[in-house]
Amino acid sequence: MDITTSLQLLDAIRRADQADAACTAAGRACSRATRAAGEALTGIGRYEQQLAAAQDSERTEAAADALETARAAYAACTHREQTAKAKLRRAFTAARTANRELAALYAPHARGRATGGRRRPAVAASILDELAAMPLEMIQAADALIVQSSAGKDSLVMLHRLATWAAQAGCKNKVVVVHCDLGDTSEWPGVRELAQRQAERYGLRFVAIDSEGGLLGLVEKRGMFPDASRRLCTSSLKRDKANVLLTAIVAALGLDRQAIVINCLGIRAAESPARSRKLPLSIDTRTSNGKRLVLTWHPIFALSDTEVWEEIAAEGLEYHPAYDALMPRLSCVFCVLAGFSVLVRAVRLCWALGLPLPEKYTDLEARIGHRFKEQYSLADVVAEATRIEAVEGPLTWLPGDAICDQLGEAAAAAYLNRLALAA
Numbered sequence: 001m002d003i004t005t006s007l008q009l010l011d012a013i014r015r016a017d018q019a020d021a022a023c024t025a026a027g028r029a030c031s032r033a034t035r036a037a038g039e040a041l042t043g044i045g046r047y048e049q050q051l052a053a054a055q056d057s058e059r060t061e062a063a064a065d066a067l068e069t070a071r072a073a074y075a076a077c078t079h080r081e082q083t084a085k086a087k088l089r090r091a092f093t094a095a096r097t098a099n100r101e102l103a104a105l106y107a108p109h110a111r112g113r114a115t116g117g118r119r120r121p122a123v124a125a126s127i128l129d130e131l132a133a134m135p136l137e138m139i140q141a142a143d144a145l146i147v148q149s150s151a152g153k154d155s156l157v158m159l160h161r162l163a164t165w166a167a168q169a170g171c172k173n174k175v176v177v178v179h180c181d182l183g184d185t186s187e188w189p190g191v192r193e194l195a196q197r198q199a200e201r202y203g204l205r206f207v208a209i210d211s212e213g214g215l216l217g218l219v220e221k222r223g224m225f226p227d228a229s230r231r232l233c234t235s236s237l238k239r240d241k242a243n244v245l246l247t248a249i250v251a252a253l254g255l256d257r258q259a260i261v262i263n264c265l266g267i268r269a270a271e272s273p274a275r276s277r278k279l280p281l282s283i284d285t286r287t288s289n290g291k292r293l294v295l296t297w298h299p300i301f302a303l304s305d306t307e308v309w310e311e312i313a314a315e316g317l318e319y320h321p322a323y324d325a326l327m328p329r330l331s332c333v334f335c336v337l338a339g340f341s342v343l344v345r346a347v348r349l350c351w352a353l354g355l356p357l358p359e360k361y362t363d364l365e366a367r368i369g370h371r372f373k374e375q376y377s378l379a380d381v382v383a384e385a386t387r388i389e390a391v392e393g394p395l396t397w398l399p400g401d402a403i404c405d406q407l408g409e410a411a412a413a414a415y416l417n418r419l420a421l422a423a
């Protein structure tokens with residue numbers, strides 16, 4: 001199957017899935033409306049009986065009023081039921097059309113297999129697997145590649161690989177590196193500038209998106225810290241804003257057909273059980289529509305921590321100094337997903353860098369009366385950092401310490417040498 005057909009099939013699968021889901025939702029709405037109309041009809045019967053049995057004028061009047069109200073409710077319910085049935089008919093027709101289109105498109109490649117609802121995920125998975133294994137062709141087939149960069153180690157290696165593939169495919173002009181800047185009350189100093197340097201090293205277009213107030217502003221506004229189950233910080237500070245840019249990028253392409261957009265993220269399976277359940281390549285059903293088919297690509301999904309560091313060391317890629325202070329991730333300074341010991345180290349690193357963030361966040365915590373985490377407050381974290389600092393003294397580090405920690409002294413020396421030669 002050629003790549004154009006693969007992409008058309010993925011979009012047909014998306015449309016069929018969406019149409020089936022709309023049909024199921026319309027069916028449920030129809031059942032609810034029919035049930036409500038039945039209940040309203042029962043109410044009419046009840047009040048008719050009360051009216052017939054009424055012995056005096058007061059009861060007669062009350063039953064007549066109730067009957068009138070019940071008849072009005074029934075009329076509203078039947079109208080709702082008619083509307084719901086009409087919507088269900090339209091949804092059913094749309095789903096049948098979408099499924100027929102998918103079947104017609106798939107038939108030449110199906111060799112007798114069906115594309116019904118239950119087979120569809122397997123068909124989509126096999127196409128996506130094939131595409132993920134041919135990065136150059138996929139890049140050539142795309143109209144735009146959006147590389148989401150936090151400037152962290154995973155983004156860095158992903159960017160290196162994508163930039164290399166895009167250069168080999170002759171498609172560097174399609175790549176936009178996007179960095180969501182949460183500002184200096186959320187992130188370590190120099191992150192935005194580093195993201196820009198990392199992109200410019202490959203001559204790629206770089207766009208920074210400002211997120212006013214960052215994490216601190218979001219918490220102030222909501223009066224509570226996000227947590228792992230309600231990661232509003234990622235959705236409202238990063239994903240939603242990046243999606244606005246994606247819409248603008250597609251509009252700027254000025255195509256008279258559906259655009260193929262590949263949204264690249266440096267997520268790895270080894271990071272967490274939740275991430276390991278993601279796929280290297282998937283259809284972004286939330287962002288795709290008639291104007292754009294958006295695929296989410298995790299080009300370094302299978303890499304381990306060590307492999308990421310090995311690539312950084314071997315290629316002489318510039319990483320953020322927070323890693324040399326042995327911060328495991330270049331997240332927000334106080335990331336709501338970080339563990340206690342990482343947060344303690346973040347407090348000590350703030351002190352070493354002269355950043356006022358520990359006080360800012362503990363003040364905020366006291367002001368809104370909501371703890372940073374259910375199990376402990378940031379004040380607890382600061383207390384532990386104070387205790388460790390009294391024993392160990394201030395945090396110190398040297399350039400290359402992250403590589404030394406991960407790969408040993410020789411690798412760190414070779415890395416620093418590479419950087420010096422490249423400077």
Ligand code: SF4
Pocket residue numbers: 215231233234237331332334335336337
């Ligand atoms: S780095 Fe952590 S705190 Fe910051 S936006 Fe992401 S999940 Fe939220």
